[in-house]
Amino acid sequence: MPVKIFDTTLRDGEQSPGVSLSVKEKVEIAKQLAKLEVDIIEAGFPIASPGDFKAVKEIAQEVSGPVIAGLARATKGDIDRAWEALQEAKKPRIHTFIATSPVHMEYKLQKDPNEVLDAAVKAVKYAKSYTADVEFSAEDAFRSDKDFLCDIFEAVIEAGATTINIPDTVGYATPEEFGGLISYIKNNVSNIDDAIISVHCHNDLGLAVANSLAAVENGAQQVECAVNGVGERAGNTALEEIALTLNTRHDYFTNQTTLKLKEIARTSRLVSHLTGMPIQPNKAIVGKNAFAHESGIHQDGVIKERTTYEIMDAQTIGLKENKIVLGKHSGRHAFKDKMEELGYKLKEEELNSAFKRFKDLADKKKEFTSLDLEAIMEDEISQVTEIYQVDLLQVTSSSGLATATVQIENEGEKINESACSEGGPIDAVYEAINRITGLDCKLVNYKIDSVTKGKDALGEVIVKLEYENNLYIGRGVSTDVIEASAKAYNNAINKVAADL
Numbered sequence: 001m002p003v004k005i006f007d008t009t010l011r012d013g014e015q016s017p018g019v020s021l022s023v024k025e026k027v028e029i030a031k032q033l034a035k036l037e038v039d040i041i042e043a044g045f046p047i048a049s050p051g052d053f054k055a056v057k058e059i060a061q062e063v064s065g066p067v068i069a070g071l072a073r074a075t076k077g078d079i080d081r082a083w084e085a086l087q088e089a090k091k092p093r094i095h096t097f098i099a100t101s102p103v104h105m106e107y108k109l110q111k112d113p114n115e116v117l118d119a120a121v122k123a124v125k126y127a128k129s130y131t132a133d134v135e136f137s138a139e140d141a142f143r144s145d146k147d148f149l150c151d152i153f154e155a156v157i158e159a160g161a162t163t164i165n166i167p168d169t170v171g172y173a174t175p176e177e178f179g180g181l182i183s184y185i186k187n188n189v190s191n192i193d194d195a196i197i198s199v200h201c202h203n204d205l206g207l208a209v210a211n212s213l214a215a216v217e218n219g220a221q222q223v224e225c226a227v228n229g230v231g232e233r234a235g236n237t238a239l240e241e242i243a244l245t246l247n248t249r250h251d252y253f254t255n256q257t258t259l260k261l262k263e264i265a266r267t268s269r270l271v272s273h274l275t276g277m278p279i280q281p282n283k284a285i286v287g288k289n290a291f292a293h294e295s296g297i298h299q300d301g302v303i304k305e306r307t308t309y310e311i312m313d314a315q316t317i318g319l320k321e322n323k324i325v326l327g328k329h330s331g332r333h334a335f336k337d338k339m340e341e342l343g344y345k346l347k348e349e350e351l352n353s354a355f356k357r358f359k360d361l362a363d364k365k366k367e368f369t370s371l372d373l374e375a376i377m378e379d380e381i382s383q384v385t386e387i388y389q390v391d392l393l394q395v396t397s398s399s400g401l402a403t404a405t406v407q408i409e410n411e412g413e414k415i416n417e418s419a420c421s422e423g424g425p426i427d428a429v430y431e432a433i434n435r436i437t438g439l440d441c442k443l444v445n446y447k448i449d450s451v452t453k454g455k456d457a458l459g460e461v462i463v464k465l466e467y468e469n470n471l472y473i474g475r476g477v478s479t480d481v482i483e484a485s486a487k488a489y490n491n492a493i494n495k496v497a498a499d500l
């Protein structure tokens with residue numbers, strides 16, 4: 001039997017501190033949840049505010065497919081308001097709740113267990129007078145007395161509840177304990193087969209998904225969750241993690257969801273965007289890095305056979321593909337693959353040289369785009385036999401006077417030279433190079449461009465030199481503009497030297 005997905009992004013999810021969605025935004029999310037084919041959308045808590053009421057009402061009117069639920073405390077006023085908002089839904093559900101743990105009953109509700117049980121039964125009966133589909137939640141169930149829980153569930157099912165929900169409201173349970181509680185309720189509530197067993201876990205200890213899965217293994221038929229795991233405090237069970245765990249480990253779990261998994265990535269982006277809650281890059285399933293590989297050994301494995309390092313296919317959740325991210329941990333295989341994708345067919349030594357250049361840059365630069373790689377390749381292609389190689393470069397500048405010290409290797413000999421210039425550090429570097437090479441070149445054009453954006457962007461410098469009435473073009477790229485300038489000048493100088 002499939003596990004029902006009860007999405008509470010718009011109710012518990014909106015209880016995330018700092019999040020407030022407009023009616024229009026809620027309707028947009030609800031429409032996307034319908035495309036994802038969740039079974040139930042908890043659209044809001046109608047008594048909470050006029051905006052919440054309006055959102056539930058509009059969703060009830062406009063969104064078809066899933067059941068539309070509205071939350072209500074165990075009071076007539078809340079239930080009336082919930083029904084007022086829900087009545088036009090094709091499949092309406094009233095979700096009523098009351099806390100059952102000693103601490104909640106004594107301090108918050110200031111009621112004894114009998115009064116709580118009585119309020120629960122009355123609420124369910126009253127909700128039932130409006131609609132056949134009534135869910136009852138025992139708030140803080142995990143910290144409640146197990147036998148009291150069984151009594152209250154038996155009584156509300158008798159009163160007509162069609163779903164009974166077992167929340168770990170404060171995220172206190174461990175998977176084994178929570179699974180045990182579900183099993184206990186299943187075995188000790190005589191009429192349990194007349195209702196769907198639901199769970200609602202919070203993530204205070206990072207265990208919401210694990211606890212929900214343990215519940216499924218022990219007989220839970222509905223999981224309450226929120227997209228990207230948003231929700232009160234540390235959030236709710238993450239919808240995408242439940243769905244993909246059941247799907248990926250279908251060899252282990254006998255139950256699946258009926259979600260349209262290809263809508264997961266889009267839904268996640270929409271919720272993140274509208275709630276203003278960014279997704280951490282390493283978040284399971286929907287984080288930016290969830291299908292990205294940066295290290296050489298992993299990239300090599302994935303290029304040869306995707307499943308070496310991927311247990312899921314990015315396309316399953318609606319992404320185009322996985323990502324091979326070139327960076328300082330990448331290896332030759334991934335570099336070559338990316339270069340071929342960009343249209344460069346490299347011979348072994350060309351690959352080695354370009355790869356060395358890339359690795360040197362990767363120590364300074366975090367991410368490489370296709371444009372960066374093209375710049376490296378163009379730089380590589382424009383290289384001539386290096387008679388002169390810039391080894392060291394040091395520049396200081398004070399009171400408008402720049403001093404550059406350059407070390408150049410020429411046929412195994414290292415030559416140092418310094419030069420000062422009022423024309424700035426690049427002018428000083430060029431003067432020092434002229435002194436070392438003894439070539440009196442004249443700079444006729446200098447152009448600098450940023451290849452990509454960001455503070456570690458590659459700078460590309462193109463220079464034009466004049467030597468004995470001939471023009472020579474040089475090109476250099478680096479994350480450091482002075483280094484790129486030196487490389488460009490040296491590249492042109494080597495062309496001059498080759499002609500001598």
Ligand SMILES: CC(=O)SCCNC(=O)CCNC(=O)[C@H](O)C(C)(C)COP(=O)(O)OP(=O)(O)OC[C@H]1O[C@@H](n2cnc3c(N)ncnc32)[C@H](O)[C@@H]1OP(=O)(O)O
Nearest residue numbers: 012045047048049073074075097098099108109139169232
């Ligand atoms: C675990 C959960 O996520 S529960 C859902 C939490 N969500 C929200 O609270 C949504 C936003 N809430 C609100 O806008 C407001 O709290 C409202 C409109 C619901 C109520 O506001 P107020 O009437 O001002 O009450 P307030 O929030 O201060 O206190 C809650 C009251 O409800 C009572 N109460 C709490 N839960 C229940 C319940 N399930 N059934 C009956 N009464 C309840 C409390 O004991 C308290 O009663 P008291 O006023 O007699 O002491």
Ligand SMILES: CC(C)C(=O)C(=O)O
Nearest residue numbers: 097137139140167169
């Ligand atoms: C109302 C219930 C389901 C709830 O949100 C909780 O217990 O966390």
